[in-house]
Amino acid sequence: MIGSLTLDQLRVLVAIDDSGSFSAAGRQLRRVQSAISHTVQALEEAQGVQLFDRSTRTPRMTAAGQALVEQARQVLRQAAVFERTAKAMAAGLEPALALAIDSFVPTEPVIRGLAGLRELYPDLAVTLFTEGIGAAERRVRDGSATLGLCALLPTAVQDLQAAVLTHVSLVPVAAPGHPLANERRTLTRDVLAEHIQLILTDPLQRPGPSFSVVSPRVWRFVDITRRLEFLLAGFGWGTMPKHLVQPHLDAGRLVALDVQDPGVLPGSIGLYAVHDRRRPLGVGARWLLEELQRQSWFGPATARSCSGSF
Template sequence: MELRQLEYFVAVAEEQNFTRAAERVHISQSGVSAQIRQLERELGAELFDRSARTVTLTVAGKAALEHARTALDAAGAIGRSVDAVTGLIRGRLTVGMVVGCTLTPLFEALAAFHEAHPGVEISLLEDGSDRLTEGVRTGAVDLALIGTATAAPDGLHALTIISERLVAAVPPGHPLAKQRRVTLSDLTAHPIVCMPPGTGLRAVFDGACAAQRLQPSIAMQAGAADAIADLAARGLGVAVLSESMAAAHRDRLTARTIDDVGTPALLALIWKSPHNPAVRELLAHSRRAFADFPAMRGQEAAYVSGEGVQGMHFR
């Protein structure tokens, strides 16, 4: 039994798909399948039920999974202990970011980290905030930039990058544009264009509506702020955006802060293990890169140990 076999086993178990697992561990699908078969022969039991499109764990596989994760964590701890003594950082780091992110400070942090620690292989993964959060929890992702409605997702650490109120954005001739004050009730009287479920912005909006027992009419959903703004500008609904998202379209949309929604949409870096030296180093580079970011000037980034924007894009 080899550590790489356990790594492949955990990857298939978490991805529930051999192809995605192979992409994650950077080898061919046939290579993953062969190693899993070898592991099953050594253990004398099948670990996966391959009869359906989605690969699922057998009873034996479920029994083995937590022990496999423990073994991989232990092996990683050995490497980190040696690195702490020698001052070397190496290995692999998976960084997640919300789809379509264009925050240059994040890219600057990655570049600075790569220059300082060329021995670390960096993988960049784009996905929605909910999936990235789950990836951090399972260990598939080391550090992620997500949109969120809470300061720190349950059980994780977080560094808040941006905190902004929700706004309603409409064309200048829209009835809401004539109001100086817009409430959630005013907003939900009109069709809504917003982010899909699973995004930080949508979580804030849905939570506010639920608190007031309002049932908004979601006319359209889009994963990019530019698309939402364009749909609203064409009269297809009231856009629900963050303050900075709406400001990017002030030439054709009038933005009104939703007066009775005080919960902000947050953009945050999240991570699980504070003991990973590569994560600590990347966080240090990130703090420096974001220090002069316009949305953070004049405010201190919040560090939260969790219990439980793009342009800027909160997703």
């Protein structure tokens, strides 16, 4: 009850509007017509508004009634959401779910997972943070994100639980007009070191071991999309996730470099789902984690921890 207003009164009002008459509303709600009439009269008296014109044989909804029936529909929809949400929370569903997603993570599997989550828990509020290296993990640690989907883990730590998802292939690339794209020498680290290397790094952490960083001249980027733009503009060369640059390789906007030094190219990086051991996952987060691990491109892999720039 809201003051003297009840949800039942609103249901009766909506049923009359949907069915077209008091008698039809009674059949719909399995009530006698007199009970429907009494409910409407009580609603009119309590609110001080005439909802129906009874001057004709069949009562017709007034302009005020037509306006208020739409408000009634909205209140009933919100009440239904309230009841569903309360029931889900009683079963362990968290009030909201925040995800911190590393920019290395392919989008499509995440979209498929979240689509399933939305279908199962339509009223669960979800927040997505797109992060650079290290930031997803920091959000999990400070509690602003429940799950972090990240490419790199700094070190093996006791406070985070990490589940390996897949490995992403890396490819060294440069713009077709870059000198390395037309270099006739074998692309060893000595040759690569002659050119500016564009690397991705964590701005808030001291540099750790550098993987595949061989040039004494580096330009550091926090945003992988921005680094890609500079690669396309020919500012240097760099190692990128293959799924992000494949369209540019196919279109000829980038060239894959035939690097012959295995020490320069790590080949792949692991993607992980991490969460704080001290904060148990809610129903929604647990379901999403399991769904992400079921995605077809999530193959078995051995967990590895690494940090630094590349």
